[in-house]
Amino acid sequence: MSESSVLRVGLLGFGTVGSSFAEVLAASGREDILITRIFNRGVERKRSHERAKFLQPEVQWIEQAEGVIEAADVDVVVELIGGLDPVGGWLRAALKVGKHVVTANKQLIAYRGPELFDVAAKANVQLLYGAAVAGGVPVIPGVAQGLGGDEITRVSGIVNGTCNFILSSMEAGADYGEVLANAQRAGYAEANPSADVDGVDARAKLCILTRLALRAEINPDEVPAQTISAVAAVDFAYAKELGCTIRQVSRSQKHGDKVQARVGPMLVPTTSPIAWSHGTQNMVVTKGRFGGDVVFSGHGAGGHPTAVAVMSDVLAIAQGSAAVRLPTKHAEVSGEVSAPYYLRFIVADEPGIVAAIAGVLAKHHINIDSILQHRGHESERLPFVVTTEPCSSAVLEEAIAEMGAMPFMLEPPLALQILVVDDKDTD
Amino acid sequence: MSESSVLRVGLLGFGTVGSSFAEVLAASGREDILITRIFNRGVERKRSHERAKFLQPEVQWIEQAEGVIEAADVDVVVELIGGLDPVGGWLRAALKVGKHVVTANKQLIAYRGPELFDVAAKANVQLLYGAAVAGGVPVIPGVAQGLGGDEITRVSGIVNGTCNFILSSMEAGADYGEVLANAQRAGYAEANPSADVDGVDARAKLCILTRLALRAEINPDEVPAQTISAVAAVDFAYAKELGCTIRQVSRSQKHGDKVQARVGPMLVPTTSPIAWSHGTQNMVVTKGRFGGDVVFSGHGAGGHPTAVAVMSDVLAIAQGSAAVRLPTKHAEVSGEVSAPYYLRFIVADEPGIVAAIAGVLAKHHINIDSILQHRGHESERLPFVVTTEPCSSAVLEEAIAEMGAMPFMLEPPLALQILVVDDKDTD
Secondary structure (H helix, E strand, O other): OOOOOOEEEEEEOOOHHHHHHHHHHHHHOOOOEEEEEEEOOOHHHHHOOHHHHHOOOOOEEEOOOHHHHOOOOOOEEEEOOOOOOOHHHHHHHHHHOOOEEEEOOHHHHHHHHHHHHHHHHHHOOOEEOHHHOOOOOOHHHHHHHHOOOOOEEEEEEEOOHHHHHHHHHHHOOOOHHHHHHHHHHHOOOOOOOHHHHOOHHHHHHHHHHHHHHHOEEOOHHHOOEOOOOOOOHHHHHHHHHOOEEEEEEEEEEEEOOEEEEEEEEEEEEOOOHHHHOOOOEEEEEEEEOOOEEEEEEEEOOOHHHHHHHHHHHHHHHHOOOOOOOOOOEEOOEEOOOEEOEEEEEEEOOOOOHHHHHHHHHHHOOOOEEEEEOOOOOOHHHEEEEEEEOOEEHHHHHHHHHHHHOOOOEOOOOEEEEEOOOOOOOOO | OOOOOOEEEEEEOOOHHHHHHHHHHHHHOOOOEEEEEEEOOOHHHHHOOHHHHHOOOOOEEEOOOHHHHOOOOOOEEEEOOOOOOOHHHHHHHHHHOOOEEEEOOHHHHHHHHHHHHHHHHHHOOOEEOHHHOOOOOOHHHHHHHHOOOOOEEEEEEEOOHHHHHHHHHHHOOOOHHHHHHHHHHHOOOOOOOHHHHOOHHHHHHHHHHHHHHHOEEOOHHHOOEOOOOOOOHHHHHHHHHOOEEEEEEEEEEEEOOEEEEEEEEEEEEOOOHHHHOOOOEEEEEEEEOOOEEEEEEEEOOOHHHHHHHHHHHHHHHHOOOOOOOOOOEEOOEEOOOEEOEEEEEEEOOOOOHHHHHHHHHHHOOOOEEEEEOOOOOOHHHEEEEEEEOOEEHHHHHHHHHHHHOOOOEOOOOEEEEEOOOOOOOOO
C-alpha cells in the first residue's frame, strides 16, 4: 500500500462489472480506496459511460494494459476482462512486480490458479477471486475462511445463472428455444450460448470449488459436461411425476484418490435445496464430514452482485487480511458415477419397444425402477421414460449406445442422472 | 507463533465442543497445530473422556485457567466455556499478553465485543468467533470477508436450533410441552429452557450479526424478545391457511439512524427460505443494497459443526490470515416496526365478540385483512384469528392491551408479526 494509506486500484475493463465496481466503491464512501487508472479499449467511449461519474476526475484512462499493470500509482490490479490470454500474462506480470490482484476470471483461476497463487505467494501479495464463482454469493471466502476446519467430501451447485434461468423458466412452462431467445434479448445469455448451455462456464467454476472445498486440483478439460439443450418440455412433466425438477448441476465428490466430477442437467428432488434456485440464482452446497451440509445461495451474476464480491476482496486487501489457502493435491477426474438415471426415449410406436429396451438394460444388469408413459402424445412420435436403479454411468452409456441404434428410435435417448437426497442431509 | 512453526493451542473447556475440536484437529492430520494445555474443572474425569484419545499424551491438564492464559507454550487460547464472567476477564488477559483468541462465546462477543476487539488490535493479535453464531454455518467469515463490499440493510435468520426444532416439530403436529420434553431428553434443550425459548440466546447472536452486517453496535438488552412458549398447535393450523409457518425469527434492519431489531415467533410465508429450516438447522439471510439477498444455511449447533467453526478460525490464525473488520457505529434499537400482524384470541364465545375486537382495531386505525375461524372448536374456549394490514407495533400493543382486558378473553391475545416476502427478494 502507498505511504499515504490509500489503496490505489488499477482497473482492467470498464464494462458492466467494472463500472458497477466504480459505483459500489463510490457508494461505500471510503476515501482510503481510489481508482487511479483504467485500461479499456475505446477509452473515449468509456469516458462518457453513465457510471464514469462515480470516478474521480483525476483517473487516468489508458489503452495499453501495461500502463496499469506496471504503474507506480497502482497497488491492486482489478481484472474484469476475462479469458486466458493475454490476461493471464498481464496478471502474472502484475503479481511479479508486487501488485495485489483481484479478479473475476473463472477460466484463468480454474486453468492457471496454482501457478498464479505461487507467483503471488513468492511476491508476498494477495490474489483474490471471490467474484469468479457465484458472483455475489460469498462461497469462495465462506469456504476458505469458514470451512477450512472440515473435511469436505462433496460440493454441488447451481453455478450458471443462464442455465438456471432457462431451466426454471421451462419448469414454469416455457419452451427452450423461446426462453433462450428471451434470455439473449435480456442480456442473460450470449449470442453464442454454448459456454453456458454446454457447461463450459460451470465446469471452470466447479474446478475452482473442487480445489477449495475438496482440496483437489482437477483439469477442467477432463470434467464431463452434458448440454442442457437436449432437455425438452416433456422432461419437466415426467420429472414432476417423479417428485423432481431439472437443473444444470455441477458436482464433484471424493472417490478414493480420484474426484468424481460432472456438469449437466440432472433430476433434482424438489425436497433438495438445489431445486429451490429460480431465475438467475446461484447455489452451492458443501457436504462436510463433521459439519454436514452447508448451503450458500443468492444472486450469482449481474454487474452489482459481482461488483460486491470484487469490492469485498479489495476491502480485504485494504485491511491487510490474507486469505486462508490450504494445501491441495492433484487428482484425476473420474467421470464414472453410480447413480439412478432418467432415460427418455422418443420413438415411433410399435409393438415390442418396451421389451426391446428392457432387454438391453437387463443384458447390462441395469434394473428398471419405473416406466412412465403419459397419455396424449402422438404414437408416431411418442416420448416415454424409464428410470433405473443406481448403475454405473459407463455401463449405462454402453446400453444407451445400443438402444440409440434401434430402428424405432427417432432421437438419441436422453439420459439424466437423478440426484439422491441422503437421509440425513439436505443435498 | 512459536519459532518451530507449530501453533500451540490452550483449550478452555473440554466438554462437547472442546472434545469435538480435539477430534476434528486430529482428523485433519495437521502437525503444525497442537493442543498443549487444557483447563477444565474435574481434570481427572476429563482425562478419561472418550475423546481424550485424540490428544497428544504430552498435553497438560490444568485446573486453574491462568495456567493456560499466561502459559509460554500457548499461542492461541480457544475458549469453549461460555458466559460473561469470569471468562471475559480471562480472555482480556490472554489478548493483553499477546495470545490470539478463538471463542464460541456469543454472550461475551455480543456484550463486550468492541472492547475486546480493541484490546486484540492493540496487542496485534486475532480475536475470532466464527462459532458464536450458527455454529457450522460460516456466516461470520462469509459476511466479514465476502460481503464487506455491500451495504447490508437487513439481516434475518433462524439462529436458535432448539426453537427451530420445537417449532418445526409443532408444524409436523407435535405438542409444545411434549416436544420440549423430548428436546430436553435428547440434549437439544436445557433443563431451564428460558435462554432458548424466550429469545435470550438468539438476541445475543442477532447483535453480533447486526454489528457485522449492518455495522451497527446495539445493546442486546434493548432488543425486544418474545417467547415462543405461547405458540400453540392451533396457530400452525391457522398459519397454514395463510400460506405460512411459524419460526423464531431474529431480524434487524436499518431505519434511519436506528436499528429495528426483534426476536420472536413470526409467521413466515412458506415461499421464504426462512421457512425451509427444519430440525436444528440454522439459516441467515442478508439483504444487500447491491448484491441482493444472500442465504447461508446448515447445522447451527452440535459438537462437531461448532468444532468445524473453531478449527477454521484456528487454521486462519495458523495461516496468518487476519479477519476483515469494518468500522461500526453505535445505534439505538427501535423495537417499533410497521408490519402486518397475526392476532389469535381464545374466547368464551358470545355474540358481539368480533364487533368488539373490530371496534378496538378501528379505533386505533388498524385495518383488518382477514378473519379466520375454523370449525370444530368448543365455543367455551374458541380460538379465532384476525390478521391486520401493516400497522405500527406500538399502536398494535395498545390495542392488544385494550382487547386483552375484555371480559370474554380467556387468555392474553397472541400477536405475531407476519414476514412479508418482497417482490424481488427471497427473504
